[in-house]
Amino acid sequence: MKSAVTTVVAAADAAGRFPSMSDIEAVKGSFDRASSRMQAAEKLAAGIDKVTADAVDAVYGKGTYEQANKDKCARDIHHYLRLINYCLVTGGTGPLDEWGIAGMREVIRAQVLPTVAYIEAFTHIRDRVCVPRDMDEQAAAEFKGLLDYLINALA
Amino acid sequence: MLDAFSRAVVAADAKGSPIGTNELASLRKYVSDANKRIDATLAITQNVSCIAADAVAGMVCENTGMTQPGGNCYPTRRMAACLRDGEIILRYVSYALLAGDPSILDDRCLNGLKETYMALGVPTANAVRAVEIMKAATVAIMTETNSGRKMFEGINSGSGAQCQEIAAEAASYFDRVISSIS
Numbered sequence: 162m163k164s165a166v167t168t169v170v171a172a173a174d175a176a177g178r179f180p181s182m183s184d185i186e187a188v189k190g191s192f193d194r195a196s197s198r199m200q201a202a203e204k205l206a207a208g209i210d211k212v213t214a215d216a217v218d219a220v221y222g223k224g225t226y227e228q229a230n231k232d233k234c235a236r237d238i239h240h241y242l243r244l245i246n247y248c249l250v251t252g253g254t255g256p257l258d259e260w261g262i263a264g265m266r267e268v269i270r271a272q273v274l275p276t277v278a279y280i281e282a283f284t285h286i287r288d289r290v291c292v293p294r295d296m297d298e299q300a301a302a303e304f305k306g307l308l309d310y311l312i313n314a315l316a
Numbered sequence: 317m318l319d320a321f322s323r324a325v326v327a328a329d330a331k332g333s334p335i336g337t338n339e340l341a342s343l344r345k346y347v348s349d350a351n352k353r354i355d356a357t358l359a360i361t362q363n364v365s366c367i368a369a370d371a372v373a374g375m376v377c378e379n380t381g382m383t384q385p386g387g388n389c390y391p392t393r394r395m396a397a398c399l400r401d402g403e404i405i406l407r408y409v410s411y412a413l414l415a416g417d418p419s420i421l422d423d424r425c426l427n428g429l430k431e432t433y434m435a436l437g438v439p440t441a442n443a444v445r446a447v448e449i450m451k452a453a454t455v456a457i458m459t460e461t462n463s464g465r466k467m468f469e470g471i472n473s474g475s476g477a478q479c480q481e482i483a484a485e486a487a488s489y490f491d492r493v494i495s496s497i498s
Binding site: 177179181189196206242247255 | 317318320325326328335336337340344354357360361406407410411414420424
């Protein structure tokens with residue numbers, strides 16, 4: 162699982178050397194950012210159902226759709242937000258890459274799903290993050306960065 | 317390969333729930349202890365050759381036949397292999413300590429190590445003794461109970477007494493090595 166620390170350790174191991182000062186600086190840098198990442202993860206975990214519902218409403222608008230359809234959309238958005246929560250905790254994109262993005266394109270194509278709708282949902286979530294109501298500025302930057310990463314993967 | 321953070325993620329994913337306040341508490345402790353962790357890692361990396369050489373020398377002193385013809389550390393080529401393995405084990409312990417998780421040690425160092433040693437005819441009882449000495453030396457350096465230069469000497473942040481917990485964690489990684497090859 163790729164995270165801030167494992168990336169550094171894997172590189173050191175590939176070279177067969179002990180953690181060097183620059184490795185340790187890199188790890189320390191990620192620890193310094195960890196508190197804002199964890200704040201973002203905590204707030205997202207607390208509000209994940211609300212955020213999901215809000216995004217689904219924004220995507221479907223006022224039209225009438227089958228509830229089953231909307232439920233599936235909510236499930237998927239909830240899933241991706243959960244992975245973003247994990248990425249915030251690890252400090253790397255490992256969870257999204259391994260459990261969210263790998264194979265995503267094939268699955269979406271096979272089921273003829275509109276990726277535009279997901280992009281719309283995540284863009285809505287990204288634009289709705291309010292500083293300092295939801296989280297502080299650095300936390301919001303980490304969260305938005307990961308949302309952008311996912312949007313780029315879907316696009 | 318996991319670290320303290322990804323370990324929490326794998327556990328949460330098995331339940332299908334996001335990581336909330338409760339799970340974050342232990343990770344916040346990990347982050348707040350980051351400086352100790354880094355100091356402890358440096359305690360290993362800055363004393364590698366000393367720790368490994370002392371351990372191998374100690375092992376040989378207790379079994380003087382090892383360096384005689386027919387012994388497992390004769391000729392010097394085999395003694396050198398022993399020193400190299402000591403440093404490799406220290407390297408993986410330092411990775412595990414930095415990551416706060418033993419998976420890298422298990423996956424990349426200990427998996428198959430006993431079988432390799434048996435195939436090569438390495439006496440595992442002696443190897444265990446060398447690892448025990450490395451464990452004692454590492455803990456002593458981290459907690460400043462060693463003789464000679466103290467880790468925090470001339471540095472006004474931290475002390476050996478504050479590193480008890482992290483030294484215990486490092487000791488647990490050495491115990492993993494011992495139990496896997498004995």
